Amino acid sequence: MATVALAVTDGMLHFELALACEVFGAEPAGVPNPRYRLSVCGPGAVRAGRFRLEPDHGLDRLPGADTVIVPGWADIDQDPPDELIDAVRAAHEAGARVASLCTGAFVLAAAGLLDGRRATTHWAHTRELAERHPRVTVDPDVLYVDNGSVLTSAGKAAAMDLCLHLVRLDHGSSVANTLARRLVVPPHRDGGQAQFVTTPVPAPGNHPLAELLPWAVQRLDRPLTVEDLARQARMSSRNLGRHFRAVTGTTPLQWLLTQRIRRAQELLETTDDTVDTIAAATGMGTATTLRRHFNRTVGVPPDAYRRTFRSRTRTGSDGGAVPGGAAGHAGLRRSR
Template sequence: MTAVALAVTDGMLHFELSLACEVFGAEPTGLADPWYRFSLCGPGTVRVGRFRLEPEHGLDRLPLADTVIVPGWADIDRDPPAELIDAVRAAHEAGARVASLCTGAFVLAAAGLLDGRRATTHWAHTRELAERYPHVTVDPDVLYVDNGSVLTSAGKAAAMDLCLHLVRADHGSSIANTLARRLVVPPHRDGGQAQFVTTPLPEPGNHPLAALIPWVVQRLDQALTVEDLARQARMSSRHLGRHFRSVTGTTPLQWLLTQRIRRAQELLETTDDTVDTIAAATGMGSATTLRRHFNRTVGVPPDTYRRTFRSQARTGPDRSGQPRA
């Protein structure tokens, strides 16, 4: 069972804190069993907005966790508490995976964990983070950044994306997607491996593409063209393009490529199919074509992506010697 510790002190943002509690501490039924071993760690009673929390453990317990989550830091104009900075640094040195949500990146930067690394935070504070910590490569255009043992996210909804990314890495895409559906949020938005935000499937509803999109998703193994989509939707290619812009925010071809990449990710994570087989199953035609588009979109080759997610999702002992979920 993976131990997740949420580091809390006075001045944390309650939304990001609550979000982490919901994802890692709620013990959802019907998913991985066991779930995470979750705990709050802080220096005694702490005030978060209008609420008071009673942490179960002190900050000195952070180095015993497998994963440490640092929620958003409300007052970025002042330095985070030294005891929090020291505890987060000690946890990382002990081998913990450390992730910040929103402006929690300022805590990681103060601890020196972001030096020489790419990182992000809420877009409104990226310039401040870059100016205060010049050794950090701040990227304002992504949802989250995954450096392996150190992860950072942008604000609010992106914090949820990062939490689901962690669940996806630990338990696989199927469980992460099921949890996302229960939370009524998009199941997977890439943001850590490349400066790219996937185009999620539009919610079912009364829009001009409501019947077309499921039809396309069921035929990703076919070499579909814009003309094929327009013919199925019974509209001109130009009219189709306008509707795609309105509903998905992108062009039909870019949306289709995104769905092919997402399907390839699922197959890489959940099957032992060869890259050639996955290329055929996703309509890419050849392994060469799949590798080119996958590397450009996701930021790593398919084989590297598979090793990363399959190795992290497989069963193995955690740092306490207990079997992982």
């Protein structure tokens, strides 16, 4: 079973901490278990917001984890504790995949893990992160950045996006989508999506595209155009584009392409259909077109993606999760 360790000290943001515990530590009905063995590691009793937390282990246990999560850091004007920085650095050097949520990026940057890499954090603190750590390429306009063994996310809802992204890498789209449904959040928002979205998590029936989006998802095998979507939504193409930007943070065609790629991932993971058949089922037309878009979006060709997930399924056929260390997933991460 893969192990996930939360690195905590005084001053952690309780929302991001609780979010990570829910994704990696809870066992909701309908989600294949066991998925992860979660532990909270800290120097002793710590304060997270208004809550007092008793860690399971000391920070010296971080290097033994497959994945280390660093929740948000409340007061970025104060330097993170040296013991936390050293423990996170040691975990990465030992081969752990390290991910920060929100301002947890300041801890990763202080540990030197972001030097020479792209990273993000909450938009309100991206300038401070860039000024304090000039060797880091800070991107203020994305939800999360995946560098393989080091990942960073923007704030709040984007932290959930990154956690589900990790689950998807470890266990595939089906498990991640099932978990997302239990949590009542969107199953996937691409890391490159803008942080500034008017309605980042649209409630069903509470936005102008509430009926259009599921209608389109059910017709991904068809060559849908912007005009088709606008006609179905009974609005002009220009008005449709404005609503798409407000609700999804992207354009109608880019949103459609993302849905087609996600559907292709599910079919590659769960069926023996040929790439040609999957290309037709996802509206890509030809295997060549699917391979081009899939490789550009996911980072590997469809055949390699299938082999990786099928191999992982066979390895974990006893019902246990397969450890998701950095080496095991480097080939599936898109370099942003």
